[in-house]
Amino acid sequence: AQTVTQSQPEMSVQEAETVTLSCTYDTSESDYYLFWYKQPPSRQMILVIRQEAYKQQNATENRFSVNFQKAAKSFSLKISDSQLGDAAMYFCAYRSSGTYKYIFGTGTRLKVLA
Amino acid sequence: DVKVTQSSRYLVKRTGEKVFLECVQDMDHENMFWYRQDPGLGLRLIYFSYDVKMKEKGDIPEGYSVSREKKERFSLILESASTNQTSMYLCASSLEDTEAFFGQGTRLTVV
Numbered sequence: 001a002q003t004v005t006q007s008q009p010e011m012s013v014q015e016a017e018t019v020t021l022s023c024t025y026d027t028s029e030s031d032y033y034l035f036w037y038k039q040p041p042s043r044q045m046i047l048v049i050r051q052e053a054y055k056q057q058n059a060t061e062n063r064f065s066v067n068f069q070k071a072a073k074s075f076s077l078k079i080s081d082s083q084l085g086d087a088a089m090y091f092c093a094y095r096s097s098g099t100y101k102y103i104f105g106t107g108t109r110l111k112v113l114a
Numbered sequence: 115d116v117k118v119t120q121s122s123r124y125l126v127k128r129t130g131e132k133v134f135l136e137c138v139q140d141m142d143h144e145n146m147f148w149y150r151q152d153p154g155l156g157l158r159l160i161y162f163s164y165d166v167k168m169k170e171k172g173d174i175p176e177g178y179s180v181s182r183e184k185k186e187r188f189s190l191i192l193e194s195a196s197t198n199q200t201s202m203y204l205c206a207s208s209l210e211d212t213e214a215f216f217g218q219g220t221r222l223t224v225v
Contacts, residue, residue, distance in 0.1 A: 009154070035213055045204065045216035091156065093214075100145050100164055101172070102206075102214055106156035 002027045004094050006105035013082045014113050020067075021077045021108045023092030031097040034068065034075045039089040039107075048090070051075065053097075079110075087112045117141070120205050120217035127224050133192040135220050137205030144209060146188035148172075148180065151202040151219070160203075163188055195224045 003026045013019035025034070036048040051059045051068050058066050063080045079086055092105040121136035139146065145164050149157040159172030161180040169180050177199060181189045188207075192199055200223050206214040 004156075006156075033213075037216075043202070043219040045206075045219075047213045047215075050213055100147075100162055100170075100208075100210075101159060102147070104149075104157040106154060 002029070002094055002096065002103050004092055004103050004105040006092055006108050008108045009106070010109045010111070012111045012113055013079070013086075015082055015084060017082055018078060018080045019082055019110065021079075021090050021092075021110065023075045023077070023105055025073050025075065025092075025094050025103075027073070027094065027096065029096045033095045033097065034066075035093040035095070035102075036064070036066070036075075036077045037091045037093060037104075038086075039091065040085075041088070045091070049077070082112050084112050084114060086110060118205055118207055118215050118217040120203075120220050122220050123218060125220060125222045127192075127195050127222065129196060129224055131192075131195050131224075133195045133222070133224075135190040135192075135203055135205075135222070137188045137190070137207075137217055138186050139188075139207040139215070140186065141207070141215070142185065143207035143215075144185075145207060145214075146182065147206040147208075147214065148178075148188065148190045149204040149206065150174065151204055157204065160190065195222075197224050200224045 034051045067076045089107045118139045147162040148160040163169045163182040179191045203220045205217040208214045
């Protein structure tokens with residue numbers, strides 16, 4: 001069975017600095033998708049970034065980028081120039097291609113210090 | 115923008131009550147999901163539906179049922195609420211090859 005592990009329950013970053021959130025996953029599939037979701041205190045979960053496993057190039061969305069290491073089954077999220085609005089729970093998620101089911105990690109709470 | 119709307123943000127129910135959580139999406143998505151979110155456990159899938167009247171059990175279906183009579187609406191039913199069902203419930207929808215879009219969540223307290 002596929003699993004997603006986020007080993008950092010909580011992290012802190014100074015405003016304007018860079019922080020990296022870790023995510024590892026376990027799967028025997030070769031075709032799948034990986035996601036990072038953000039859940040601010042208002043609770044609505046929103047997509048930050050997605051990565052298709054067949055793409056070697058790491059996805060980037062403005063200040064958010066990923067380091068996707070397929071062989072190591074690692075999918076970390078880097079947030080550059082951190083802002084107060086980045087404070088939230090961040091969830092890593094996996095979905096195998098051709099299935100409906102998303103598998104989530106336990107989340108990392110990010111605090112941004114002014 | 116995709117909109118997924120859950121009928122309540124906060125609910126307080128008594129033990130043994132039948133509870134309905136409603137979710138509506140406006141983007142004609144085939145797939146809809148109900149997750150439960152608990153601290154330290156992340157999101158756990160209760161049920162999902164890939165078409166009208168079609169449903170499949172997720173990882174923790176015990177004590178829950180679902181209904182999908184129309185494509186845009188997916189209901190989660192607690193037949194007899196218990197205190198261990200106190201939690202945050204998240205509804206989501208997706209197309210086959212897109213990310214999941216979430217509602218704002220319902221915080222359910224069973225007393």
